[in-house]
Amino acid sequence: MAGASSSVKSSRPLGKATRDAFGRALESLGESFGSLVVVDADVGNSTRTEWFGHKYPDRFFNVGIAESNQVGVAAGLAAAGYTALVSSFAAFITCNAYDQLRMSVAYPKLNVKVVGSHAGISIGEDGASQMGIEDVSLACSLPGFVVVVPADEASAKAATAAMLAHQGPVYLRVGRPDVPKVYSDETIHFELGKANTLQQGTDLTIIANGLMVGPALDAAEALAAEGISVRVLDMHTVKPIDRDALKAAAEETGAIVVAEEHLAHGGLGSVVAMNVAEIKPVPIRYVNLGDQFGESGTPEALIEAFGLTSTNVAAAARSVLAAKRA
């Protein structure tokens, strides 16, 4: 189903999938990053690295369905001075090759870029085996890794460029379906480790990344109609987390909702909670996948069934606001 496309419904104008934006960015950056090489595990037409491969066949290596070796080969290329990028489904590149990411990449701090596509439940019909729902947690547990979860087309493009410019290991998470636009190419500002404040507010802060940034903005709009002033942060970089933005959110709004397409354990919610508990404890609520696997269904049906909706984000906001005021 490599070429199939699906989309996430929203009132916002639809943009390309983040995997597509990544693939096009990689293809166009291939010229200025002459030392860039890509090692594929036979999913380049799904992860979109094949677009780079078609343009730069000498710098593209498909080592077959063997993620452990894929990561190790990339580590060798990186140790020899190349910027090596590996990409597969988020579930496979992080789970199948975890020891290689740990020992051959993170431990020697090699310049390997790891891109996990088909993240989350929004891939749809293929079901739980293909859904990377723990990848952010695993990537964050690799010392020295930068972990990035872009929200839309423009930010995935910008994140790809920032990832290549960064010296050292990076994990970039991208998704399969077309997603609503949050940014435009003209207005986006993207800096690794620096949250984007999408709207200011004083009553509470919604912190989201990836697929949940759109619903966060929709929820903020609905809450505004109820007279609730909501700050919305796109926390695209989970590690290193933007502690200044967290400090400001906790001190200035006193309540936080974290929304992400990931298991509860070890994702953005965990990282936010760990830091806020230290900086300034405030009530927090979470919208995420909890502690369960996904299943087959359309992306739209799954998003609804697993509660990754603006309605749920707004409900969490009302709940955290009540706790703040209690």
Place this chain on the structure above:
Amino acid sequence: MSVPIDQLHAIAKELRKDILRMTTEAGSGHPSSSMSAVEVVTALYFGGFLNFDAKNPKDPNRDRFILSKGHAAPVLYAALAHKGLFPHEELMTLRKLGSRLEGHPNMLRLGGIEASTGSLGQGLSMGVGYALAARLSQNGSQTYVMTGDGELGQGQIWEAAASAGKYGLDNLTCIVDRNGFQQTGSAFDVLNMDPIDGKFAAFGWSTQVINGNDQQEVIDALNRARSNKGRPNCIVSLTKKGFGMLNLMTKLNDQNFHGKPMPAKYLEEAIAEVEAGLA
């Protein structure tokens, strides 16, 4: 460049004595796994095969040696000390806090280490990466990887073997240190991987089987590998674990001697056996 064999024999003895002394000093480590590999490491670093300059260990055009069986780190450290990469007395810091010579090789701490190994099965993939990079850069760099024989149980080895075959990496040589033992016993009993040469051949490699504790046989095999074109090279190096102190190991009733240093009270006896050059 041809180095007199007597000179290599003398270096091999020095490496063995260093391995024994540094692991006994550390109070832990893997001397027997290191000693089986001495002739191969001696040939690579001192027999004219590895283009490695200790004064310029990060030369991008250097040849690479990856010790995938990272627990044999002492043999690599001893060779690098004799190459002049660091002072010989630093060998005695092995495994101590703050030392560059960690229990398993750490490429961040010490130039000359080409892969951080210790989690078995990963070195050959990095070797494939180095070999692809050398081909891309057209710098003529050669890559040598040494694996253990028990290590061949790791599936990643065979993923790497298949990919090296696909790309016909004749600038890559994998030496399997077939010393016949692994942690809990005989490598033939735990998980027998014979025929090792047949498995690599099936993945498109050129293979040789040699007595890896015979210095001349090692030299000859490396020469044949270097002149081979179009296919990666596998040398199945049949060795004895603890080669150089086998009589003492027999006396101590342990033909594996896995993961333990020679007790201090036997150290001089072990060194005397190495000096005498008995198997």
